Amino acid sequence: MIDTEHFVKRLETIFDYYGLTASLFAEKINVQRSSISHLLSGRNKPSLDFILKVIENFPEVELLWLLNGKGSFPTSENGFVEKTAISYIENSNQVNDLFSQETVAIEKRIEKSAITQKIQNDVTPKAIDSKIECIVIFYADGTFKNYLP
Structure with missing residues (x-):
């Protein structure tokens, strides 16, 4: 409440x-x-x-x-969460860890434009014309958050 x-x-x-x-x-x-x-x-x-x-x-x-009132305001543009999310994407071998407790704890808030840009820069040649439609983050408590670019 x-x-x-x-x-x-x-x-x-x-x-x-x-x-x-x-x-x-x-x-x-x-x-x-x-x-x-x-x-x-x-x-x-x-x-x-x-x-x-x-x-x-x-x-x-x-x-x-x-x-x-938990957390902070304003969040930093170069905050820990965003840096962690970008490094997660750079290391594609961690896909199997997507739902791990560590990843869920880190993914509190991701700035939509930064993460979208990073993903679009890393696409394969086949997917160059594809655009990201939605990013979904699942939390340990069963909730989730949709980020639309």
Whole structure:
């Protein structure tokens, strides 16, 4: 269950970081201004759709940080997770370890553009015209996250 009071404080931290008002934030994630107002006042709790829009539009926001304050904000562009993910792709012999506990623990958040670019640079000549449609990361707790380029 999301603690609405602390969620609102984290949302305000995002506003401050990007220099946005509640209205500009609503416009950026394509929601009604009243939705933001109701969240900030504590009248409503955030919907899954709202959370996903924030994560998609603000890559420095970690899902766990937004939901329950665990993790950090903003995430580093050259963070440990991204470097680990890229080195994982470079070492294609580790495909059998995809669902290993270590890999799952490391794959918290991957910046879509960096990982997509790395994969597209490593494609074989047969797949040059192919484009990546979706990257899926599976977590140990049975959840998963789709990243769309």
